[in-house]
Amino acid sequence: QVQLQESGPGLVKPSETLSLTCAVSGGSIGPYYWSWIRQSPGRGVEWIGYISNIGRTNYNYSLRSRVTISVDMSRNRVSLTLSSVTAADTAVYYCARQHDLLWFDPWGQGALVTVSS
Amino acid sequence: QSVLTQPASASGTPGQRVTISCSGSTSNIGSNAVAWYQQLPGTAPKPLVFKNNQRPSGVPDRFSGSRSGTSASLAISGLQSEDEADYYCAAWDDSLNAWVFGGGTKLTV
Numbered sequence: 001q002v003q004l005q006e007s008g009p010g011l012v013k014p015s016e017t018l019s020l021t022c023a024v025s026g027g028s029i030g031p032y033y034w035s036w037i038r039q040s041p042g043r044g045v046e047w048i049g050y051i052s053n054i055g056r057t058n059y060n061y062s063l064r065s066r067v068t069i070s071v072d073m074s075r076n077r078v079s080l081t082l083s084s085v086t087a088a089d090t091a092v093y094y095c096a097r098q099h100d101l102l103w104f105d106p107w108g109q110g111a112l113v114t115v116s117s
Numbered sequence: 118q119s120v121l122t123q124p125a126s127a128s129g130t131p132g133q134r135v136t137i138s139c140s141g142s143t144s145n146i147g148s149n150a151v152a153w154y155q156q157l158p159g160t161a162p163k164p165l166v167f168k169n170n171q172r173p174s175g176v177p178d179r180f181s182g183s184r185s186g187t188s189a190s191l192a193i194s195g196l197q198s199e200d201e202a203d204y205y206c207a208a209w210d211d212s213l214n215a216w217v218f219g220g221g222t223k224l225t226v
Contacts, residue, residue, distance in 0.1 A: 035216070044119055045162070045205055047216035060215050094161055101209040103152035103167035110161050 002027035004095050004108035012089075012115050018082040020111055022095030029071055033098035034078040036069060039110075040091035050098055051078065085115045120145065120217035121206050128225040134194040137222045139206035141187050145217055149209040151189040153182055156203045156221075165204075166191060193224075201226045 008020035022034070036048040049059035051069045059067050066083045078095055093111050096104035122140040129135040139151065151169050154162035164173050166182035169189065181192045189208075193200055206219040 037216075044220050045207075045218040047218070058214065061213065099167070102150050103164055103207075104154075104162075105164045105167070105173060107161040107163070 002097065002106055004097070004106060006093060006095055006108045006111035008111055008113070010112055010114060012085055012113060013117050014086055014115055015084055018080075018085050018089065018093075018113055018115075020080045020093055020095075020113070022078040022080075022108055024076045024078065024097075029073055029076050029078065033100070034069070034071065035096050035098045035104060036078075036080045037094045037096055037104070037107075038091040039094070043088070043091070046091075048080065048082075048093075087115050089113070090115045119220040120210060120213070121208065121219035123204075123206060123219035123222045125220070126223045126225065129193075129196045131196055131198060131226060133196045134192060135196055135224065137191045137193075137204055137206075137224070139189045139191070139219050141189075141208060141217070143187055144212035145187075145208040145210040146184060146189055147187040148211050151182065151184050151206055151208045153180075153189075153191045154205045154207065155200075156205065158202070162205060196226055198226050200224060 003025050005023045012018045033050050033052050035050040039045045049069050051057050068081045070079045094107050096107040153166040155165050156162045165180050169184040170182045179195045203221045205221050210217045
């Protein structure tokens, strides 16, 4: 049973960089796509981007200039960085395994990130 | 404003059948498979339906999905109190080259 666990700072200052890691246990990162998704009261559920099994990335157009998703195969981890954050980036951030262009399963439990000085 | 449109709320009594709709366009629901997620308070979304009408292992057959044209729906029969949650639809959008989600429907039992 694959399980995902997000981790990272819960508080980030405006204009700084948000960094989160998703640890994958119970299975290999290898053959799958991995997505980051965030959820906030104001913006609802918003897809951030994915990384494919061959390292190809695809980002939400609205975040493209600020986001990077990477994979560390040796540590079975997926990472997210989002630069120049503002209060609008305050959200619960989820990592999820993506099955082609079909669905997300499983999801991590989520990490709340607050952007505030 | 979400790309996929869902009613903000729905309600039913125990044992009833409830349907939640999800309206999109030719570039998302009209072209790609729809998935449905259930989110209980304080938890991550959990998949209920994928590929329009397939249920992941462990999901009761009380939950069923369908798609027609640019719309999809989730039906919940034999409503139970534990079904009280938020429900989201999602699909890939070929024009946006991105995943799009509905705004969510809060189901009250």
